[in-house]
Each structure stands twice: as structure tokens, then as C-alpha cells.
Amino acid sequence: MSLTLGSLTVPTPVVLAPMAGITNAAYRRLCAEQGAGLYVCEMITSRGLVEGDETTRRMLVFDEAEQVRSVQLYGTDPVYVGKAAEILCAEYGVAHIDLNFGCPVPKVTRKGGGGALPWKRGLLGAILEHAVAAAAPYDVPVTMKTRKGLDDDHLTFLDAGRIAEEAGCAAIALHGRTVAQAYSGEADWDAIGELVDHVDIPVLGNGDIWEAADALRMVEHTGVAGVVVGRGCLGRPWLFRDLADAFAGRETRTLPTLGEVVVMMRRHAELLVEHMGEERGCKEFRKHVSWYLKGFSAGGRLRHSLALVDSLAALDALLAELDPTEPFPVAELGSPRGRQGSPRARVALPEGWLDDTDGLDSCVREESVEITGG
Structure with missing residues (x-):
């Protein structure tokens, strides 16, 4: 297909x-x-x-x-x-x-x-x-x-x-x-x-x-x-x-062991460094740590250290502390990941936005906002 x-x-x-x-x-x-x-x-x-x-x-x-x-x-x-x-x-x-x-x-x-x-x-x-x-x-x-x-x-x-x-x-x-x-x-x-x-x-x-x-x-x-x-x-x-x-x-x-997840984490960090340089690439990688380790038994200290990693050498040293034989936490399968939050009582809209459905005069100045794909 x-x-x-x-x-x-x-x-x-x-x-x-x-x-x-x-x-x-x-x-x-x-x-x-x-x-x-x-x-x-x-x-x-x-x-x-x-x-x-x-x-x-x-x-x-x-x-x-x-x-x-x-x-x-x-x-x-x-x-x-x-x-x-x-x-x-x-x-x-x-x-x-x-x-x-x-x-x-x-x-x-x-x-x-x-x-x-x-x-x-x-x-x-x-x-x-x-x-x-x-x-x-x-x-x-x-x-x-x-x-x-x-x-x-x-x-x-x-x-x-x-x-x-x-x-x-x-x-x-x-x-x-x-x-x-x-x-x-x-x-x-x-x-x-x-x-x-x-x-x-x-x-x-x-x-x-x-x-x-x-x-x-x-x-x-x-x-x-x-x-x-x-x-x-x-x-x-x-x-x-x-x-x-x-x-x-x-x-x-796919049910990767923690060791296989570590290989994926290292590859991800390597690609980030390749595109952004080591300092910025490692900083960008930090946000992904909790997602990769979701459900695994990695301790709080190690997770905290990984979330502050600033070089590939430091990352390698920390990843080496993880148990490569730990099986994938199957309880995580099918469960939501990332943001969830609660529904909103009302949607924030420009004043009078609902008054008509044409809107050709409603163009607003765009800002450089960080948003997801929706």
C-alpha cells in the first residue's frame, strides 16, 4: 500500500x-x-x-x-x-x-x-x-x-x-x-x-x-x-x-532491549551533533531522554545526569551504566506519549471571530511561534 x-x-x-x-x-x-x-x-x-x-x-x-x-x-x-x-x-x-x-x-x-x-x-x-x-x-x-x-x-x-x-x-x-x-x-x-x-x-x-x-x-x-x-x-x-x-x-x-534502545539513542545524538555541533546537539538531545527511557528502570540520578549531558563522551559514559539486557516494558505499549493535558473551557479567539465565516479581512500578523503540527 x-x-x-x-x-x-x-x-x-x-x-x-x-x-x-x-x-x-x-x-x-x-x-x-x-x-x-x-x-x-x-x-x-x-x-x-x-x-x-x-x-x-x-x-x-x-x-x-x-x-x-x-x-x-x-x-x-x-x-x-x-x-x-x-x-x-x-x-x-x-x-x-x-x-x-x-x-x-x-x-x-x-x-x-x-x-x-x-x-x-x-x-x-x-x-x-x-x-x-x-x-x-x-x-x-x-x-x-x-x-x-x-x-x-x-x-x-x-x-x-x-x-x-x-x-x-x-x-x-x-x-x-x-x-x-x-x-x-x-x-x-x-x-x-x-x-x-x-x-x-x-x-x-x-x-x-x-x-x-x-x-x-x-x-x-x-x-x-x-x-x-x-x-x-x-x-x-x-x-x-x-x-x-x-x-x-x-x-x-519491535520490542527492543534497553541495549538496543541505547544504540538508537546514541545514533540520534550522533546525528544531532553532526548537524548542530556537539554542544548544541547534546542540548537538543536532552529532551528525548525521558521518552526513550519511559518504562525502563533507569534510576533517577542517571536520568537526571542524562538530561544534562553536554558531550558525546559524557553520553557514552552514562549510557554504559544502563543494563543492556533489560527487556522492553511491554506495559507501555499502546499508551499515550508526549503531551496530553486537559480540554479547554473555551478556545482563545480574536474578538468577534465567530461573527462571520468569510474572514478575507481577517489576516493577522504572523509571529515566529513554536507550535506543533496540530
């Missing part, structure tokens, strides 16, 4: 969701070494790219082994999004552009961005049309990611699917939660299936894929053309190996 996005064919219908501070070039390569999917760069702001912001440009780093470059754009202004899409195609050689309309972070929705924007149907359509038109001369497919809606009383996903199809998008990804839910509760796979029945373009499903078997269940339950994996792969890049095997009809469930 493969995934077709316009001119792009992905051998395995699995997409790594962009996550701020996570899906940099090093992590994308690490995941790609495990399975053949589509690995999306950290999200960048269209205005930052167009205006030549150095921080934004530095995020657009690709590994030498990265054959298919995929980037997620955040934007609220159709003109800026279009210009940014053209820059990505002409200057960075990207093969796929995804647009973020799913972020639930209050500082983003408060300005009408992320998961708030699909409420403004006119604005959503204009942004998508500008992006598709800019990417068309380069034969680069444009997709979008969204959520069910603001909350259960303000659903937008069916309209968003129709607008995406009319604008010429190659696919739409739906996270089966509302903005108000953020990452709490359970994803609504029925809504994803409803969107599949509503549009003719491919639909990708996102939400609660913790194991390869979950991806197969989602495909069977909803009829999606592929899946998007975010938090489920934190500290478990081998999940993409399991996913590739599952979609190829092979029953595989």
Missing part, C-alpha cells in the same frame, strides 16, 4: 507529523532509516521565510540523505503564504508542502491562526489557492492539516475538506480532535471516516496511533489513504519500521 500525493508517491502511507523542536533534520533521518514514509520538517512561518528571518531559514536544513523534502507552512495571509510556497519550491527544492490549520496553542488561535483559521472559510480558500498556484509550476503537491473544528458546537472539517478539494489540494489530513480538546481525550476516528466519504481527494488520519496495529485499524475503520504519526514516535523511531512492515503485510512489533 502506497500513498499518492499529486506527483509524489510515498512507498509507505505514513507521514511523520511536524513537531517543533523535534522533527529537525537529524530526527527525520533517524526515522527514515527505520521505514519508508514521508518525513515533514519542523513548521515554519510564511512571513518569516518571505522576510528572510534567519531563525526561519536555519530551520530549513535537510540531511544529505533526505531525498524527498517536505515542509509544513504556517500562515494567515494568502499573499505571504503564496510567496513562501514559491520560495520553498524554487530555492529549497521541496517536493511537498503542507499547510498548518490544526495548531491548538492559545497564542496561535488567539490571533486567528492554526486551528482557528478554518472557521473563516473565505480566508482558508484564499490561502490554499495562493499556495497551490505558487507550487503548481514546480509540480509540487500542496496538502493541508486541520482539526474537527473549534469545539463540538463549531465544527469545520467537512467544509475544510470541500474547500481544500476545490482549491486543488492533493490531500487533507484530519486530526480527530477539536481545538478545545487540544491533545486530551480520544481522537474521533468516526469524524475522519466521515471526511473520507465527503471528499474525493485522499484523506490522511491523525490521532491515537501509538502502535502499528493502530494504523491498520484506522485504515480499516475510516478508509483513509494514509496516517499521520506524531507523539507516538517520541522516543520510539523504530515505530516507523513496524508501520512499514504492517502496511507491507508483515506482522512485526
Whole structure:
């Protein structure tokens, strides 16, 4: 089973969701070494790219082994999004552009961005049309990611699917939660299936894929053309190996010993250092330690020391203290990883945001915010 996005064919219908501070070039390569999917760069702001912001440009780093470059754009202004899409195609050689309309972070929705924007149907359509038109001369497919809606009383996903199809998008990804839910509760796979029945373009499903078997269940339950994996792969890049095997009809469930996890941790740190230098690469690695060791019996002192590691030599010394024969904690299988939190009583929105659903005059200035793929 493969995934077709316009001119792009992905051998395995699995997409790594962009996550701020996570899906940099090093992590994308690490995941790609495990399975053949589509690995999306950290999200960048269209205005930052167009205006030549150095921080934004530095995020657009690709590994030498990265054959298919995929980037997620955040934007609220159709003109800026279009210009940014053209820059990505002409200057960075990207093969796929995804647009973020799913972020639930209050500082983003408060300005009408992320998961708030699909409420403004006119604005959503204009942004998508500008992006598709800019990417068309380069034969680069444009997709979008969204959520069910603001909350259960303000659903937008069916309209968003129709607008995406009319604008010429190659696919739409739906996270089966509302903005108000953020990452709490359970994803609504029925809504994803409803969107599949509503549009003719491919639909990708996102939400609660913790194991390869979950991806197969989602495909069977909803009829999606592929899946998007975010938090489920934190500290478990081998999940993409399991996913590739599952979609190829092979029953595989990787249960690495702690020694095998240590090898993966060392490879991850090595790639970070290769791209960022030793000091910064080791600092970036620190956030991954707790995810890799989740469920293992590593003591608090050792975990604390690993979370402060500042060199590969120090990392090697600390990893050597772990018991390589300790089996994988099977109790962790199928359990949520990363952020969860609680649902929000209300979604932070610009004043009067719900008054109309057009929004062509609602463009707001974008900020360089660190947000996930939604």
C-alpha cells in the first residue's frame, strides 16, 4: 500500500507529523532509516521565510540523505503564504508542502491562526489557492492539516475538506480532535471516516496511533489513504519500521532491549551533533531522554545526569551504566506519549471571530511561534 500525493508517491502511507523542536533534520533521518514514509520538517512561518528571518531559514536544513523534502507552512495571509510556497519550491527544492490549520496553542488561535483559521472559510480558500498556484509550476503537491473544528458546537472539517478539494489540494489530513480538546481525550476516528466519504481527494488520519496495529485499524475503520504519526514516535523511531512492515503485510512489533534502545539513542545524538555541533546537539538531545527511557528502570540520578549531558563522551559514559539486557516494558505499549493535558473551557479567539465565516479581512500578523503540527 502506497500513498499518492499529486506527483509524489510515498512507498509507505505514513507521514511523520511536524513537531517543533523535534522533527529537525537529524530526527527525520533517524526515522527514515527505520521505514519508508514521508518525513515533514519542523513548521515554519510564511512571513518569516518571505522576510528572510534567519531563525526561519536555519530551520530549513535537510540531511544529505533526505531525498524527498517536505515542509509544513504556517500562515494567515494568502499573499505571504503564496510567496513562501514559491520560495520553498524554487530555492529549497521541496517536493511537498503542507499547510498548518490544526495548531491548538492559545497564542496561535488567539490571533486567528492554526486551528482557528478554518472557521473563516473565505480566508482558508484564499490561502490554499495562493499556495497551490505558487507550487503548481514546480509540480509540487500542496496538502493541508486541520482539526474537527473549534469545539463540538463549531465544527469545520467537512467544509475544510470541500474547500481544500476545490482549491486543488492533493490531500487533507484530519486530526480527530477539536481545538478545545487540544491533545486530551480520544481522537474521533468516526469524524475522519466521515471526511473520507465527503471528499474525493485522499484523506490522511491523525490521532491515537501509538502502535502499528493502530494504523491498520484506522485504515480499516475510516478508509483513509494514509496516517499521520506524531507523539507516538517520541522516543520510539523504530515505530516507523513496524508501520512499514504492517502496511507491507508483515506482522512485526519491535520490542527492543534497553541495549538496543541505547544504540538508537546514541545514533540520534550522533546525528544531532553532526548537524548542530556537539554542544548544541547534546542540548537538543536532552529532551528525548525521558521518552526513550519511559518504562525502563533507569534510576533517577542517571536520568537526571542524562538530561544534562553536554558531550558525546559524557553520553557514552552514562549510557554504559544502563543494563543492556533489560527487556522492553511491554506495559507501555499502546499508551499515550508526549503531551496530553486537559480540554479547554473555551478556545482563545480574536474578538468577534465567530461573527462571520468569510474572514478575507481577517489576516493577522504572523509571529515566529513554536507550535506543533496540530
